[in-house]
Amino acid sequence: MGMTITEKILAFHAGKRYVEAGELVTAKLDGVMFNDISGPLAIIEYEKMNYQNVFDKERIYIVLDHFTPNANIKAAAQCRLLRRFARDKQIKHFYDVGLMGIEHALLPEQGLIAPGELVIGGDSHTCTYGALGAFSTGVGSTDLAAGMALGKLWFKIPASIKFSYQGKLSPFVTGKDLILYTIGKIGVDGALYKTMEFTGEAIQQLTMDSRFTMCNMAIEAGAKNGIVPPDQETERYFAQHNYCNRQALFYQSDADAKYSEIFEWEVSSLEPQIAMPHSPGNVKDVGEVGTISIDQAIIGSCTNGRLEDLRAAAKLLQGKKVHPYVRTIIIPATQSIYRQAIKEGLVDIFVEAGCAVSTPTCGPCFGGHMGVLAEGERAVSTTNRNFIGRMGHPASEVYLASPLVAAASAITGKITHPQEVR
Amino acid sequence: MICEGKVWRYGDNIDTDVIIPARYLNTADPQELARHCMEDIDTTFVVKVQVGDIIVGGKNFGCGSSREHAPIAIKASGITCVIAENFARIFYRNAINIGLPVIEAGEAARAIKHGDVLKVDLGGGLVENKTTGQNFSIQPLPGFIQAIAQAGGLINYVTEAEKK
Numbered sequence: 014m015g016m017t018i019t020e021k022i023l024a025f026h027a028g029k030r031y032v033e034a035g036e037l038v039t040a041k042l043d044g045v046m047f048n049d050i051s052g053p054l055a056i057i058e059y060e061k062m063n064y065q066n067v068f069d070k071e072r073i074y075i076v077l078d079h080f081t082p083n084a085n086i087k088a089a090a091q092c093r094l095l096r097r098f099a100r101d102k103q104i105k106h107f108y109d110v111g112l113m114g115i116e117h118a119l120l121p122e123q124g125l126i127a128p129g130e131l132v133i134g135g136d137s138h139t140c141t142y143g144a145l146g147a148f149s150t151g152v153g154s155t156d157l158a159a160g161m162a163l164g165k166l167w168f169k170i171p172a173s174i175k176f177s178y179q180g181k182l183s184p185f186v187t188g189k190d191l192i193l194y195t196i197g198k199i200g201v202d203g204a205l206y207k208t209m210e211f212t213g214e215a216i217q218q219l220t221m222d223s224r225f226t227m228c229n230m231a232i233e234a235g236a237k238n239g240i241v242p243p244d245q246e247t248e249r250y251f252a253q254h255n256y257c258n259r260q261a262l263f264y265q266s267d268a269d270a271k272y273s274e275i276f277e278w279e280v281s282s283l284e285p286q287i288a289m290p291h292s293p294g295n296v297k298d299v300g301e302v303g304t305i306s307i308d309q310a311i312i313g314s315c316t317n318g319r320l321e322d323l324r325a326a327a328k329l330l331q332g333k334k335v336h337p338y339v340r341t342i343i344i345p346a347t348q349s350i351y352r353q354a355i356k357e358g359l360v361d362i363f364v365e366a367g368c369a370v371s372t373p374t375c376g377p378c379f380g381g382h383m384g385v386l387a388e389g390e391r392a393v394s395t396t397n398r399n400f401i402g403r404m405g406h407p408a409s410e411v412y413l414a415s416p417l418v419a420a421a422s423a424i425t426g427k428i429t430h431p432q433e434v435r
Numbered sequence: 436m437i438c439e440g441k442v443w444r445y446g447d448n449i450d451t452d453v454i455i456p457a458r459y460l461n462t463a464d465p466q467e468l469a470r471h472c473m474e475d476i477d478t479t480f481v482v483k484v485q486v487g488d489i490i491v492g493g494k495n496f497g498c499g500s501s502r503e504h505a506p507i508a509i510k511a512s513g514i515t516c517v518i519a520e521n522f523a524r525i526f527y528r529n530a531i532n533i534g535l536p537v538i539e540a541g542e543a544a545r546a547i548k549h550g551d552v553l554k555v556d557l558g559g560g561l562v563e564n565k566t567t568g569q570n571f572s573i574q575p576l577p578g579f580i581q582a583i584a585q586a587g588g589l590i591n592y593v594t595e596a597e598k599k
């Protein structure tokens with residue numbers, strides 16, 4: 014019996030020739046990432062263990078991205094703890110305000126994730142890096158502490174679900190729409206504990222930015238990881254970003270690999286999608302939601318704060334103004350994306366249109382700061398979760414959509430199909 | 436290990452944002468986290484929860500983020516175990532790691548009602564519903580997971596084992 018790409022990566026890191034779903038293994042880690050929410054707890058646990066040094070100073074990635082720039086005094090104290098730890102342990106890849114970007118956009122961009130690697134992170138959206146053909150998954154703070162000390166961790170090999178998307182996506186349809194459609198079909202527990210392997214003609218045509226978006230939201234279907242088998246586009250991206258001289262291993266699933274389920278969808282006629290409150294699985298075509306007025310639009314996050322996303326939004330916003338009742342907040346995910354957006358004139362388009370453009374931060378996505386909602390307010394957002402209270406008051410609402418839908422809605426003041434404002 | 440207490444019953448897909456809203460994640464203090472546990476869907480929880488009480492959920496309990504603050508908030512509020520049809524995987528692992536027993540038991544999770552009084556024998560594999568008289572057999576929790584819970588979490592368990 015053959016193996017899937019996920020099984021091959023886990024087998025390699027466990028020092029085994031063959032693994033299958035359900036098996037428990039101990040595997041070597043290529044990277045351990047944490048942020049200003051998961052980090053402080055991990056450090057408290059780590060220090061209880063009395064380890065002098067982390068397993069590898071160049072393989073711990075610390076990114077202060079959630080409550081930063083420090084949102085309040087308590088958050089400042091959490092960040093201070095991480096800064097001291099990073100200095101004390103001489104952590105090479107430590108990203109503070111000014112260098113910092115949203116972790117899941119930043120790590121691949123900085124060349125810290127190579128195809129074939131095994132990475133854990135103290136954030137559920139760590140599954141993003143599967144877009145590069147790596148295995149990556151979110152863990153809690155105790156597992157982070159153990160991983161940081163030992164450089165290895167136990168894993169249960171997940172069963173894989175294969176998604177095959179056929180056809181060519183229409184102009185207003187993006188990776189975000191594909192993943193929302195998928196979660197809408199299988200539900201928020203549809204891939205519980207499993208791997209979501211994204212394949213097919215439509216995936217091969219996707220840019221890396223869109224593939225990151227898709228893998229990012231695998232967790233919203235309960236998945237352990239999302240993964241796109243590497244191709245020329247993966248190789249191109251990695252070669253361009255391999256600043257750390259990492260060794261890539263380009264695995265492919267075998268033809269006779271075992272899948273727990275296979276979904277094959279024709280997506281040529283797919284419409285822009287939107288996840289209604291309060292579940293990423295509550296998905297509809299944008300065209301069928303009726304009139305829903307909004308108070309805020311957010312374009313950014315680890316899901317959709319990349320250059321492709323900003324370019325898409327700018328295309329719609331160019332020469333237009335956002336609706337006077339809609340606060341539109343645009344958050345480039347990293348400093349290099351920010352800089353490129355300035356160079357290309359995108360930031361100018363946004364400011365001219367009446368948007369606020371922020372330094373990189375996770376801020377509003379989790380209701381932390383930089384765009385929190387009041388009772389009864391509604392936001393359309395390119396982020397990944399719309400749970401009760403996610404962006405602020407428990408009686409506020411978040412609608413998840415692509416940057417095109419968010420930009421179109423910002424202009425009209427209600428949820429809008431992008432073709433209506435082109 | 437035996438847990439005995441009153442049930443707080445919640446539905447499917449209880450996510451970590453309602454267990455502990457992210458706006459409170461600027462602290463790692465268990466007592467402070469416990470003060471906001473479940474508040475976005477149930478403001479009575481923190482007011483009325485008693486030490487020893489039990490949470491019963493539906494499918495996919497603990498979905499969403501990887502925040503270990505979620506099981507920490509539940510445990511610090513006095514809850515002794517969580518029973519659900521199934522759990523989201525990161526929450527499941529985090530709960531064990533911080534010493535909060537979690538039990539997957541579909542039949543029990545579906546039948547138990549809010550306010551029922553349960554006696555849960557984790558090692559013996561039995562849930563007794565003292566309110567209705569119904570009994571449910573469950574997969575006994577392995578000894579090492581009970582020991583992790585008794586030590587107060589995986590790190591304590593490991594460091595204590597090293598001392599012996």
